[in-house]
Amino acid sequence: MPPWIERQRHLMDYTLAAMARRWGRNLGLVAVYTLLVFVLASVMMFTDAIQREAGQLLEQAPEVVVQRMVAGRHDLISADYMDAIAAIRGARQVRGRLWGYHFDPVTAANYTFMVPAANAPPAGRVHIGAGLARARGAAVGDVLSFRGHDGALFSFDIEGLLRAESEIITADAILLSEEDFRAFFGIRPGLFTDISLQVRNPREVTKVAEKIVERFPDTRPILRSEMQRTYASLFDWRQGLVLTVFAGALLAFAILAWDKAAGLSAEERREIGILKAVGWETTDIIAMKTWEGALVSLTAFLLGVLLAYGHVFGTSAVMFEPVLKGWATLYPRFVLTPHVDLFQLAVLAFLTVVPYTAATVVPNWKTAVTDPDAVMR
Amino acid sequence: MIELRNVSKVFNEGRHNEFTAIRDVSLRLADREVTVFTGPSGSGKTTLLTLVGCLARPTVGRIRLHDRDISGLPERFLTQVRRHSFGFVFQQFNLISGLSAVDNVMLPAYPTGRPRSGLMARALELLELMALAERADAPVEWLSGGEKQRVAIARALINDPPVLIADEPTANLDTAMSRDFLAILERLVEQGKTVLMTSHDPLVYEAAMVNTVVSLRDGRVETVP
Ligand SMILES: Nc1ncnc2c1ncn2[C@@H]1O[C@H](COP(=O)(O)OP(=O)(O)O)[C@@H](O)[C@H]1O
């Protein structure tokens, strides 16, 4: 083996032996540091995953949704509107949608009842989202009961669970037949929640929307592109929040690093003096301290990231629940689709491993360049 | 052969606390001999050893080691010369606590990249020579003063340097242990080592194996018999 590799091995051996002497302190350091990486990585993975899922949600949304407004509030829309909208040039797949929310006192959560565009279950049967199934402890074949608009008890056989790439879309969903939906919410035939449509040429979306408002002044068309903008600004806002957390964590980290930089004890100074006196070069000492810093920060980084992965994708970011309280009670728990952005991870690694290692090396470097004759005194 | 020509060492040069510890010293130190620097406390003995041992550079003058001028070398080369030419036994021993005796002995060899297995064998061999074989794995802070010094000697010998430098080697030892130390030294001289020591202990500078005693006072050489 070439001497320089053997040399690095010696330096690493020494680093490990030296660190083992202060194992309590080093363990504490790794623990604090791991916690820091854990929080940062959790926030990062969580927002990233949510953002991706929201993007998927929007991709599946219709291009235009038409709502009828009464006194500034969303109201049911009559099927008559559908024929007139279908007559507008460029509008296709005009469809009346039926959906609504129902608060379930058993799990204290809101569920979304929907009549799917295709493959609706037969009357008396439902398909439910995975999050809901978990919340109610229900499985295929079980019976699910809710009280309808008039207080009457409705029981549905669970025919199937919704399988989706992304649970956030379907977690709280209950798909049922049109007949059941109308009976449950007390909505007369010929009325719908809203109307969805596609537009043949994407550039004509605005024009079609204008024509709809012109023809029906009491409607409000909602464009997918608008929703995308709203989501984007919502996430911009969130990212600002995340950035604040990030800045706070980095500050804590800087303090940690600073503390280390300032805390080169007389004992450590003496040790460096001895090593230099017995023939270590300044570069040997710096290499040894680089190993030390890298060992601590890499261990903490890997541990923190693994824990964050488990936290976000295993427990659905259970520790963020207080922060997202309003949202979490509105929706049943969902499991995020595991996904890790390697670039973000690399940035996190760079922001944590490099400054820590530098903070370990720099004060030692200052000591290491001093004359070694100090140990004789 | 180590040769000092008009060597001076000034501390804190140009500042109000400027202090000249070595003044215009010229000396020739023969190979394979034992030289003892003696003199009162503060006379510059330790400072002179740091200059010869490449731990510090002279302010003025030249130091030659086997016809090579080492006084003007950059730090990196100075370190290499020190590593290969000198082994140090410090007055306070300067072992690294928390590490075992054998780990301490191997320290000076780490930068050379010598394979670990051979290095370990050599370190254990040296500890055995110092009658410390059974203490090899003990943390050094558990050892007695005499044992610590013998670990320090083993450490000084790990890179097999031709010159051994010891600063007040008996200052922390009782008479019996001091005699043991001199016995070890005698064996090393027989093996061909050059020994440079400081001491104001008569037990040392009056020992039979000492070839030369250099007496210092106020940074100057008083007598070279
Ligand atoms: N780094 C230093 N800075 C200032 N003065 C020093 C330094 N090192 C040694 N001295 C001074 O130089 C003189 C000689 O010291 P030293 O060589 O240790 O003497 P000895 O070993 O003979 O007791 C002493 O007065 C000491 O205070």
Ligand SMILES: [Mg+2]
């Ligand atoms: Mg002294």
